[in-house]
Every structure is written in structure tokens, then in C-alpha cells.
Amino acid sequence: MASITLKNLVKKYDDGFPAVNDISIDIADGEFVILVGPSGCGKSTLLRMIVGLEDITSGDLYIDDKRVNDMAPRDRHLAMVFQNYALYPHLTVFENIAFPLRLAKGKFSEDDVQERVRAAALTLELTDHLDRKPGNLSGGQRQRVAMGRAIVRQADAFLFDEPLSNLDAKLRGQMRAEISQMQRRLATTSVYVTHDQTEAMTLGDRVAVLKKGELQQIASPRELYEQPVNIFVAGFIGSPSMNFLPATAEGNILKTPIGDFEVPAETAATAAGKEIVLLGIRPEYFEDASLVEESKLVHGNAFSAELTHTEWLGNEQYGYIDFDPSPEVKDMLDSLARDLDADELRPQVVVTLDAASRIRGGRVCELWLDTRRLHIFDPATGENLTRDADAGAALTEEANQERAEEIERATREAAEAG
Amino acid sequence: MKKTTTKTRLIWAGITVVVAVYALFPVFSILATSFKEPSDLSNGKLLPTNWSGVNYEQILVGDAQGLFLTSLRNSIGITLISTAIAVVLATLCAYAIARLDFPGKKLVLTTALAVSIFPVISIVTPLFNVWRTIGLYDTWLGLIIPYLSLTLPISIWTLAAFFRQIPWELEQAAQVDGATAWQAFRKAIVPLAAPGVFTTAIIAFFIAWNDFVYGISLTSTEAARPVPAALAFFTGASQFESPTGAISAAAIIVTIPVVLLVLGFQRQIVSGLTQGAVKG
Structure with a gap:
């Protein structure tokens, strides 16, 4: 559980092109934030800067008030789901999910690992496939293995890089619902990159719209839809x-x-x-x-x-x-x-x-x-x-309250069930 | 429909038999010859009249023992060393080519290709002179270096092609999962790269093992002479006897490691040549 704070983050490539330009976002603990924008807007780069796979040119990144700009990815305690899942082809599903646990040497006993992986597999309906190799799984199953690897070690936050873009439309809808419920149940801070606005609108507590490396607006889906700040946000959100x-x-x-x-x-x-x-x-x-x-x-x-x-x-x-x-x-x-x-x-x-x-x-x-x-x-x-800024802020405030209620309800249900 | 499939199958079977006979008959002929007694060699028949192990006896424990066993030791030593060096260097080189963007990347690949298509026979004479002057003539090192020029280019090309299809995202995923850079490389990349490196090593081994031109030109004594060259120095029991039998026996013995390698690691070779990554 953690909050993530982005302060004036800039990513400049060697040729001076700013892929991410002066972006500041406060992500509250347990919040589900979506980064959305047309291709080349810097949303994936921003996500990779948060997880530590891209250097930060300037600006500060805080996880729980701790500056992590120069920390290696493994010290940031974040879990990431990659676009093409990045499963280890030579390991079984079980070992794929157990991979992060095995790396934390001495922290988990063999029994612990077994228990945690089986619990994760149960939530994701992978129990029957634990002994198979990723190469023999369907797209949806691979996707779930990637999720399993993320949830198994109780990371501080989940980062998703277009996780559903390789699935067909029907499966995408189903996985979208599963991700949403899982996030509410675990109440883990999540950042999710997508170019699909249905995903952005349905999953996010707040949605950040990016254009050419610059943040246009960050607000609840309803505020974006009803009170967009500019013509770009207005044109991007909504279908048709x-x-x-x-x-x-x-x-x-x-x-x-x-x-x-x-x-x-x-x-x-x-x-x-x-x-x-x-x-x-x-x-x-x-x-x-x-x-x-x-x-x-x-x-x-x-x-x-x-x-x-x-x-x-x-x-x-x-x-x-x-x-x-x-x-x-x-x-x-x-x-x-x-x-x-x-x-x-x-x-x-x-x-x-x-x-x-x-x-x-x-x-x-x-x-x-x-x-x-x-x-x-x-x-x-x-x-x-x-634009009526007050009305917009009210809409986002409403969304924040709804999130708090949903998380409370999910934890209560989990407590009753468990 | 069924008739056609049977017919096609028959045609394919026919072609297979023809190719197999064409490829294997010489090997069988040598095998048969290696079991012939010296007096039997020119009997004009394929099979020996009496199957005898006299030729093997001669090269392993008899007169030709010194010649054959030392050259065998030279062959094994030189080939293994040059294979090891080629694989290590080619792995580093191919890794850089596949992963990094640096000026001269194309140049490295083109040079490697140019070296590998350069006819061996044309450099042997100058190399002979150079080696003699600087004292590398008739030494292990004097063969290992030219062998590297044969094995390195093909190793670099094979490995670069193989490394290119490894999804490097795995390395990043491992780092996010809590691995150090070294752990990420060892646990996520090495298992995927291993079959490719293995295949390359076997190919490099064959090339060095089978070389004749360098072996015969750059050596003069048993100090460094490899088996393919040593075969030419076998003599018969008397000057009126041809050493065909002994040569055949030696040829069979040097073929054995190659056959064993291929049969034993068939799976790895095939998977090394065909394995793709998990794609989404």
C-alpha cells in the first residue's frame, strides 16, 4: 500500500526530444489511475519511469514520501504487468508466479511459497494449469499468469502496461471486470496505461489524458466527459x-x-x-x-x-x-x-x-x-x-467517495467470505 | 484421395531411400574397408572376406599408435580450446549486436561475413610464412588462431540471429520482480540463450574438427598435427602395402564423436535452431 507522487517529471531522449514533459500527478493510496492518450503521447514511458526501467531526466518521484528517482526497480516494490506478459517460457506456470518469491531469498519458506502461489492461482482460476508451460496457454490464461505474478508478492502498487491489448474483444471485457474487482478487493494503488478509452472510463478512479508528453487533464471519467478542459480531451474521450x-x-x-x-x-x-x-x-x-x-x-x-x-x-x-x-x-x-x-x-x-x-x-x-x-x-x-471548474471538481470528489465506499465494501465482503 | 496420399508417400519414401543411400554408402564402404585384412583390401568386393580388427589394433596399440593417438590428442585439445574461445567471444559479440546500438555494428557483421567467405586455401601460404617467422608454426596456438577465423564468423551470425529473438522484456520483468541485473540475466536470459549457445558450440566444434587444409599446412611433426592431417602419414606394414585399412579405421574413429554429438544432442540442436519465444 503506497501513494505515488510525480513532481514535474521530465524524460528527454538523447536527441533532446521530450517524451514526457513536466508531469505532476498525486496518486493516493488505493487509487486506480489510468494514463491514456494517443500513441506516442509518452504514457508508457511515464509508467516505465515510475517502475524504474527508464531514467528520470529531471523532476522527483516519491513512493510514500520517499524519493525513489535513483532506486533500482527491485527496490521500489512495485509489480508490473507487461503488454505481452513477459512470462518466462522455460518455467512452469507455478514457477512463473513463484518467481518474485524465490528471488526474495530467505523471506519465504517453501510452504509459504506453495501457499501463496496456490492462493493466487485459485483467485485467477489457474489451479489446473500450474504444471504447464506458458507456451501452451491461451492468451487469456497467459494474461492471468502475468497478473498472478504481480499479486503474489503483495507489492506496494500495480503497474499495468496495456495488459489487455493482445486479447480479443470478448475476453478483454471479461478481464477488465476481473482487474477492476481485484483492485477493489486488494485496495492496491494501481497505474494503468491504455489507449482504449472504454478501459480508461470503466476502470479508473481518475484518468490522466496525455498529449505529446504533456498532461492535459486528470480527473474522474465523468468530469473528463462532461467538463473537458480543452478540445483535445473533449475529442479524445467519448465514442463516437x-x-x-x-x-x-x-x-x-x-x-x-x-x-x-x-x-x-x-x-x-x-x-x-x-x-x-x-x-x-x-x-x-x-x-x-x-x-x-x-x-x-x-x-x-x-x-x-x-x-x-x-x-x-x-x-x-x-x-x-x-x-x-x-x-x-x-x-x-x-x-x-x-x-x-x-x-x-x-x-x-x-x-x-x-x-x-x-x-x-x-x-x-x-x-x-x-x-x-x-x-x-x-x-x-x-x-x-x-467549462465549469466547480462542477467538474464536484464530479471528481464524488468519484473519490465512491472509491472509498467500494473499497470498504470489498474488504468487508472479503472478511465475511474469508 | 487416399490413393494420391499413398502415392505421394511412396514417392517420398523412394526419395528418402535414394538420398540416404547416396549419403551413407561411402561411410559404410569405409566401415567395411576398416575391417578388411591387408591382403583382402583389393579383393574388389564391398564386404571383407573375414571381419578382422587388425587395422584398429594397428592404430590403437600397434605400429601406428604413436602417430594416431598423439594426433587424436592434438585434435581433441585444439578443437575444444578453439570452440570454447569462439563461443565465449561470439556470445559477447552477438549480445552486443543484438542488444546495443553502436556505430560500426553493421561493419562487424559484414567483416565477419567477409572473413567466412574468404577461401582458406589462399591464405594458407602467407600464413605458413608468417607462422614460421614468428614461431607459431607447428604449435597448438598456431592452429587455434586460424580455426577461430573459421568458427567465429559463423558463431557470431548464428548467435546474433538467436539473441535477436529473445524477448528482452523478460529481463526487465525479472528486475521489477526483484532481481538484480545479474540475477535477471542468469535466471531469465541464460536459460533462453543456452540452446542457441549450445548449437553454436556444436557447429564450431564440427568446423574445427573436420579441418584439413590448415592441419596439413601449418604442422610438420606430431607436436600439433590433428587427425585429418595425420591420416595422410599412415604407412603400410611394408612399402608394398597400402595403408588404406588403417586410414579407414582412423576415419571411423574420428567420425564417432561427431555422430555421438549429433545423436545425443539432436533435441538441443533442433530446439536451438527452431525455438522461438513465447509470443502474445
Whole structure:
């Protein structure tokens, strides 16, 4: 059990390229923190700096108030699960899990080792496979062996480096749930690197979004989703991702390529004085106008649009509206797309519609937009002009309390069961 | 369908038999010759009339004993030493090539390749002169050094290729698990590298063991002459008798360690050549 404190951490390579640039994060004891970002954002490097496999160029790293910058990995008492598991192919599953215990010479008797490995194997359902070699196991089983090696020696913290990226989708979901429950049960501080935002949103107490080695925002998943600090975080979190539309403000009216929207006065005020702003609209802020309740209609604007096509998914459907951006807006969207690791952002708006909606592509139809929840971004800096910092902090505080409760419940259940 | 498989199987069996006979017949011929009595040597038949051990007697306890046993001792000593040196040097070199990024990495590999394709016969004469001048002629060291030039390049290439496919993440994983750098190397990397090193050692051993050109050119007495060269110095019981029988017997004896090595370590060789790491 330990807290981890990152203070202005910098990692510069020999050519002067900063892979990690001035990152400060406080990770509380028992917290599950996710590092997420597009490839090349430095998230894995940061994790490897914490565990000690990469040198720290400048800044301080504390584990439980002890500065560990110059400590060897083995003295940091952290356990790590590698992306391709890093199992020892010449050892059996049992010996793989027992490996860290055997290294701590004299600390564990043979009986201790047996007991601990069998306990870990039981939790991870590996008991039947203890005598097999890793080469003969399936991907999911290898993954569990790697986890077993991490939990068996009760390390101060767990570090995960994209542990699920080699599994198929179904197994990934299952392992995600197992990791989450295990973390709550053991209440061990965890840092988890991923590029998959589903993992980030579902697992993390707090999620740190990184871009090109710099920390953009660290907050609970809900705060990231509802109160992103800038256009990068807004575009990165959420699937399908947020739509960005160029808009010009005239009083309380925002003129956009797909229609004019009347927005609340305080929202409009943030856009005042700017020639052009970027409107951030999540797909679910839209709805089929004919399905919106009477009482809700006043909170938004109805408008007509022509969908190019729709995709019906059973629980909901997606509709697509094309629009023509001006060249400078297109440049802006393209550069954002590059930052987000996508090839290009198509000038297209995605709307989420109720599954019951009869709207189909190729016909002009009536849509409704909830204007209360719009975000407005400064096109020059990418800053979110409508962000409510207090509301965001409240959301993260809520998540912290939930974590405390969940850990308490998990320990109580474990105590009752054991 | 079944007919075709039987047919293919027959064809394959046929090819196998042809290849096996082609490869093994000379060996069998020598084996048979080694059991012939001197008077029987030119009987024009494959098999000896009487199976006799007289040739083996001659080289192991008889007249040719001095010649054969000392050369055998030379062969074993020189080959083992040059194999050991080649494996140690090649391991260090290949480790650096596989793990580190340094200028001249390509140069090392290209040089190794260039050395190994250089025809041996063209350097023997200058080497003979140099060795004679500096006093390495007809010594163990005088053979070990040229043997290294034969075994090192291939050892470096084999080991570098082998080391490249070892997942070095294992070393890091071991360090995180609480190992020192040395423990990580010994417990995670050495067990994986061992089959490759083993295979390389066997290949290097064969190369040095089978060499003839250096052996005959750089030695003049029993001080350093290895078996393949010594075979040429066997004489018959009288000047009218050819030493074919004794040579055959000696040839069979020097083949035995090679055959034993291959049969005994077949598994390691194959696994060394084919073992990949656990991939995700």
C-alpha cells in the first residue's frame, strides 16, 4: 500500500526530444489511475519511469514520501504487468508466479511459497494449469499468469502496461471486470496505461489524458466527459467522439453550417467578441424532434437537416450529417485529427437517435439539439470556454467517495467470505 | 484421395531411400574397408572376406599408435580450446549486436561475413610464412588462431540471429520482480540463450574438427598435427602395402564423436535452431 507522487517529471531522449514533459500527478493510496492518450503521447514511458526501467531526466518521484528517482526497480516494490506478459517460457506456470518469491531469498519458506502461489492461482482460476508451460496457454490464461505474478508478492502498487491489448474483444471485457474487482478487493494503488478509452472510463478512479508528453487533464471519467478542459480531451474521450462545428455568434444565436441555434445567454457570452468559435456537441445531445417530450423541447432547438445515412444498432442508432467547412476550419479540424491519432476528421456530424426513430438517410428530417450542454472552444488555443471548474471538481470528489465506499465494501465482503 | 496420399508417400519414401543411400554408402564402404585384412583390401568386393580388427589394433596399440593417438590428442585439445574461445567471444559479440546500438555494428557483421567467405586455401601460404617467422608454426596456438577465423564468423551470425529473438522484456520483468541485473540475466536470459549457445558450440566444434587444409599446412611433426592431417602419414606394414585399412579405421574413429554429438544432442540442436519465444 503506497501513494505515488510525480513532481514535474521530465524524460528527454538523447536527441533532446521530450517524451514526457513536466508531469505532476498525486496518486493516493488505493487509487486506480489510468494514463491514456494517443500513441506516442509518452504514457508508457511515464509508467516505465515510475517502475524504474527508464531514467528520470529531471523532476522527483516519491513512493510514500520517499524519493525513489535513483532506486533500482527491485527496490521500489512495485509489480508490473507487461503488454505481452513477459512470462518466462522455460518455467512452469507455478514457477512463473513463484518467481518474485524465490528471488526474495530467505523471506519465504517453501510452504509459504506453495501457499501463496496456490492462493493466487485459485483467485485467477489457474489451479489446473500450474504444471504447464506458458507456451501452451491461451492468451487469456497467459494474461492471468502475468497478473498472478504481480499479486503474489503483495507489492506496494500495480503497474499495468496495456495488459489487455493482445486479447480479443470478448475476453478483454471479461478481464477488465476481473482487474477492476481485484483492485477493489486488494485496495492496491494501481497505474494503468491504455489507449482504449472504454478501459480508461470503466476502470479508473481518475484518468490522466496525455498529449505529446504533456498532461492535459486528470480527473474522474465523468468530469473528463462532461467538463473537458480543452478540445483535445473533449475529442479524445467519448465514442463516437464529440462533433466540432464552426460557429459565429450573433447575440444568443450561434450560426453553424447545419443550422442556427439559440443558446442560453451565459453560453453565448463566452463566444462573444470572437469571430469564430468551435462548437462541441456530443452525439447524444441530438434527438429525433418527434420523439422529444414536450417539457424538454424548450431546453433546445429544433432544426431540419438531411442525414446521409443511418446505422441501427438495436439500442440506438447513429445518423450522419455532412457539412462543408471553410478552408481554415478544415485545417483546424485536420490538425486536431492528427493530434487524436486519426487520419482525418471527416466534416461530418454524428447524431445519436432513439432506436424507435423512423428517420432514414436521404430525407430531410426534424432533429432537436439540447443546447444546455453545448461546449464552446476557442479555436486558437483549444481551451474550453464553457467549462465549469466547480462542477467538474464536484464530479471528481464524488468519484473519490465512491472509491472509498467500494473499497470498504470489498474488504468487508472479503472478511465475511474469508 | 487416399490413393494420391499413398502415392505421394511412396514417392517420398523412394526419395528418402535414394538420398540416404547416396549419403551413407561411402561411410559404410569405409566401415567395411576398416575391417578388411591387408591382403583382402583389393579383393574388389564391398564386404571383407573375414571381419578382422587388425587395422584398429594397428592404430590403437600397434605400429601406428604413436602417430594416431598423439594426433587424436592434438585434435581433441585444439578443437575444444578453439570452440570454447569462439563461443565465449561470439556470445559477447552477438549480445552486443543484438542488444546495443553502436556505430560500426553493421561493419562487424559484414567483416565477419567477409572473413567466412574468404577461401582458406589462399591464405594458407602467407600464413605458413608468417607462422614460421614468428614461431607459431607447428604449435597448438598456431592452429587455434586460424580455426577461430573459421568458427567465429559463423558463431557470431548464428548467435546474433538467436539473441535477436529473445524477448528482452523478460529481463526487465525479472528486475521489477526483484532481481538484480545479474540475477535477471542468469535466471531469465541464460536459460533462453543456452540452446542457441549450445548449437553454436556444436557447429564450431564440427568446423574445427573436420579441418584439413590448415592441419596439413601449418604442422610438420606430431607436436600439433590433428587427425585429418595425420591420416595422410599412415604407412603400410611394408612399402608394398597400402595403408588404406588403417586410414579407414582412423576415419571411423574420428567420425564417432561427431555422430555421438549429433545423436545425443539432436533435441538441443533442433530446439536451438527452431525455438522461438513465447509470443502474445
